[in-house]
Amino acid sequence: xxxxxxxNDLTKAYGKKKALDKxxxxxxxxxxxxxxxxxxxxxxxxxxxxxxxxxxxxxxYSLFGxxxxxxxxxxxxxxILIEDPGLLPDVSGVENLWLKCMVLxxxxxxxxxxxxxxxxxxxxxxxxxxxxxFGMKQRLGLALALVGAPKLVxxxxxxxGFDPQGIKSVREMILKKQSEGxxxxxSSHILGELSRISTKYGFINNGKMVEESTKxxxxxxxxxxxxxxxxxxxKACTIIENIGFKDYKVLDGGVIxxxxxxxxxxxxxxxxxxxxxxxxxxxKKYESLEDYYVKLVGGKDGKNE
Amino acid sequence: MSKLLKMEFRRLFxxxxxxxxxxxxxxILAMEKLTFDGTKMDSIGISKVFxxxxxxxxxxxxxxxxxxxYHWSQENKKGFIKNVAGNVGSKHKITIAxxxxxxxxxxxxxxxxxxxxxxxxxINYKGIEVIGINPYPATAEELPERFRSSWxxxxxxxxxxxxxxxxxxxxxxxxxxxxxAIIALALMLFEIFRSAALSYVTVMMIGFNxxxxxxxxxxxxxxxxxxxxxxxxxxxFVYINGDFTGEDMAAAGPAPLWTFWLRTGLYVVVFLxxxxxxxxxxxTV
Numbered sequence: 001x002x003x004x005x006x007x008n009d010l011t012k013a014y015g016k017k018k019a020l021d022k023x024x025x026x027x028x029x030x031x032x033x034x035x036x037x038x039x040x041x042x043x044x045x046x047x048x049x050x051x052x053x054x055x056x057x058x059x060x061y062s063l064f065g066x067x068x069x070x071x072x073x074x075x076x077x078x079x080i081l082i083e084d085p086g087l088l089p090d091v092s093g094v095e096n097l098w099l100k101c102m103v104l105x106x107x108x109x110x111x112x113x114x115x116x117x118x119x120x121x122x123x124x125x126x127x128x129x130x131x132x133x134f135g136m137k138q139r140l141g142l143a144l145a146l147v148g149a150p151k152l153v154x155x156x157x158x159x160x161g162f163d164p165q166g167i168k169s170v171r172e173m174i175l176k177k178q179s180e181g182x183x184x185x186x187s188s189h190i191l192g193e194l195s196r197i198s199t200k201y202g203f204i205n206n207g208k209m210v211e212e213s214t215k216x217x218x219x220x221x222x223x224x225x226x227x228x229x230x231x232x233x234x235k236a237c238t239i240i241e242n243i244g245f246k247d248y249k250v251l252d253g254g255v256i257x258x259x260x261x262x263x264x265x266x267x268x269x270x271x272x273x274x275x276x277x278x279x280x281x282x283x284k285k286y287e288s289l290e291d292y293y294v295k296l297v298g299g300k301d302g303k304n305e
Numbered sequence: 306m307s308k309l310l311k312m313e314f315r316r317l318f319x320x321x322x323x324x325x326x327x328x329x330x331x332x333i334l335a336m337e338k339l340t341f342d343g344t345k346m347d348s349i350g351i352s353k354v355f356x357x358x359x360x361x362x363x364x365x366x367x368x369x370x371x372x373x374x375y376h377w378s379q380e381n382k383k384g385f386i387k388n389v390a391g392n393v394g395s396k397h398k399i400t401i402a403x404x405x406x407x408x409x410x411x412x413x414x415x416x417x418x419x420x421x422x423x424x425x426x427x428i429n430y431k432g433i434e435v436i437g438i439n440p441y442p443a444t445a446e447e448l449p450e451r452f453r454s455s456w457x458x459x460x461x462x463x464x465x466x467x468x469x470x471x472x473x474x475x476x477x478x479x480x481x482x483x484x485x486a487i488i489a490l491a492l493m494l495f496e497i498f499r500s501a502a503l504s505y506v507t508v509m510m511i512g513f514n515x516x517x518x519x520x521x522x523x524x525x526x527x528x529x530x531x532x533x534x535x536x537x538x539x540x541x542f543v544y545i546n547g548d549f550t551g552e553d554m555a556a557a558g559p560a561p562l563w564t565f566w567l568r569t570g571l572y573v574v575v576f577l578x579x580x581x582x583x584x585x586x587x588x589t590v
Contacts, residue, residue, distance in 0.1 A: 052391035054588035072394030080391050082590065086384025091319060096385070102312040103389045144388045 002065060004029045004152055004183045005050055010059035012045050012207075019045040021207040022059065027152075027185060027200070032178055034198030035187040036293050042207040043187040044082060044156055050185070051080035051154045064151065076104055079150035081158060085141020089130035093121055093140045096129060097147060104148040115143040120169055134161040142170065146177070153177070155186045159193060171197055195289040205297040222287035226258040226265055231278035243271045309393055309402045313376075317406055322375060326368045327417045334361060334421060358422030359480055359542070365418035366411070366484045367512030371505060373407035373488055378501035390589040400496060400584040404577055407488035415481045475562055476542075482569045486538045487511055489576035496583040511539055538572060541565050 005027040012020040020042045027033045037043045048054040050061055052075045060067065063074040087096050097112035116122055119139040124132075129140065138161045145153050158174075159167045167190075174184055174197055188194045201218055203210040213221065230236035233254045240248060240258065245268075248258040258268075262284055269279045287295075317323055380386040390399060490511075491504040498504075510516035517540040524533045534540045544565075 048588065048590065052396075053387060053590050055586070075394055076392050078391055080387065082387055084384065086387040088316070088379065088383055088385050090321070095319070096388075099312050099316060099385075100388050100392075102315065103308050103392055105308050 002029070003027055003062070004031075005061065005063055005185070007046075007050065007061040008059055010046065010049060010061060011057050012042075012049060012054065013057045018207050020049070020056075023204065023207070023209045025202050025209065025212060027183060029151075029183055030178065030181060031199045032174065032184045032186060032197050034194040034201045035185060035204060036191060036194065036201055036289070037187070037204035038297070039189075041204045043204055045207075046204065047080070047082055047154050047156050047185065047187065051078060051082065053080070053082065076148070077151045079145035079147065079153040081141045081145040081154070082156045085137050085144065087129040087132075087137060087140060087144075090128060092126050093129055093132070093143070094125050096140065097143060100144055100147045106148050111147065112143075115146055116140075118146070118173060119143045120166075135163065135166055138162065139166070142173075150182070152183045152185070155184060157188055158186060159188060159190060167193060191290045191293060192288070201289075203293060203296055210296055218289065218292065222289075222292050223259060224262055224284065224286045226262055226268070227281070227283050227285045228256040228258060228268065228279070229254065229281040230256065230272060231280060235275065236272060236277050239271050239275050239277065240268060243267055306398050306402070309389070309398055310405060312389070313402050313406050314409075317376060317410070320376065322372060323410070326372050327365070327414050330364050330368045330414075331417065331421055334364060334425075356422075358419040358477060361418035361422045361425075362415055362477075362480050362484070363512055363514075363539075365414040366487055367509055369407070369411040369414040369484060370487055370491055370508030370512065372410050372414070373403075374491055374495060374501050374504045374508065376406060376410070377403050377492070377495055381499065382501075384590070387590055395585070396589060397581045397585050399589075400492065400577075400580050403495075404489060404492055404580070407492060408485050411484040411488055412481060415484060419477065472562070475566075479562070479566055479569060480542070482566065482573065483538050483542075486569050486572035486576065489573045489580065490538075493576045493580040493583070496580045496587070499587070514539070535565075536568060538569065541568065 003026050005025070007023060007025050009022040009024060010020055011018060011022055023042065023046055025033070025046070035043045035046065045054065049056050050063075063071060064077065066074045087093075088099070091099075093116055094112040097115055098109075101108075101111050113122075113125060116125055119142050121136060121139055121143070124136070129137065132140065138158070142155070142158060145155060159170055162170060171193065174186070178184060178197075186194065186198070198215060200212070200214050202212045228236065228240075233250060233256065236256060237248070237250065240256070243264075245258055245260060245264075247260040248256055250256050265282055265284065269282060272279050386399070390396060393399060487508060491508050494504045494507060495501060507516065510519075517534075517537045520537065521534050521540065524531050535544045
């Protein structure tokens, strides 16, 4: 399969500490690849290396099918927004964009204006960026990543600092660009938002790639459940066991989670009613990306024990 | 590379400080030179012009160094480098572009200092002083006439100036090359430490003639036989101008000018090469 970005055992060490440990990711054209991991997991380091801002200690990567020897030309097709946006404060947003246009050889003088409008900064074309709010800077950072219509865009926490409308407009912009053929690698702590747009996920923890799955695979893997709240929990447990449920768990607070035979909610309520146990609440729940991630990487310190 | 350079030059020309630094330096020099001068020249020539230009060049070196470091550090400090470093292919192109920008600033500021030296010499020669501060009793009507006739028809000018002209030009260009070496040194330190502070301090210590005497003294503490002065970037001009009267120098005779060119050129190459190697090895951010 032709990958737009492929890494092989990419490792980055700072002294004895490994920020990345043999990470391999595979991004196909047109994907929105969601990079999921806690703070310090290695997401930004991975993005910096693949974006050409840092060197790997060992391992290799290829962009657009070109390996290290032919990599330099491919780098023009990568847009990147890492951490906070890097802006020159004493010039306007348009000038910041035009300077990047010059580096990429973009001749269209209207390109900065078009990008400013795309990210919702069309009304502050001449304003110096030192007068921008945090959200405006983030928008301009996004615009900078999109200069020259790159085929691959790497965005590190792109919706940081956005209000709900801003998040929505960024999501729409990403989906629009994706429909035009742009591939994205996005990291975000807002997993709910990431799950709305990503087509593939890479779960990274303590510098290691824990799992790489497509959205479809994740949906299948995300454990669905029946959540039951009954008036008499011990009796309810006996009843559901009697009607053939074995995989269930009683949580603190008396909520019973049942992980099998999810289409039998009717049987459960009927059986409980027969034994005079009131069903206070019963619903089918699907595990969120966040739940799946926490389960995958473990507890507080991210170590799955 | 050319695209990166175009961007860097645009950024440079849009920078307020690119114009403010030489303007401030010239203003300070003008205040110092034109308002008080203890000597009045009774002959004039290219040597004097170059001599003053060299004097000014020390200031222009410091100004050019500070401007160049400021220009580089803005990219890193504000993070703009993140937007372009990933797209330029090899990271060392950024270092080369920085060296070119720094050398350009050095050349422009050097030219400014030369023009100021020329301007100052002519002004001084013609006997024009800022009114009210002229320490000389001569009247304004007498001085210009007397000196002007000397400037135009002097035998000394005709016979000696051409002879000295090429050496003066070579020395002045060597001074500019020394400026490039200082820029390369500042760049090397900037790439190694990713901080502008040490580069600023180094440039100022060289420009204000603090660092090199310090090195000479430190080396002198280790051994009196080590002759290091003529190998240092700026201090070698003491030898070129014949101001050095040490026994070793007197015995050896003045070194040919080309050896100073070679030495300074080597400094540029070594510092720049080190900066390039470091920039390739280190992460951009």
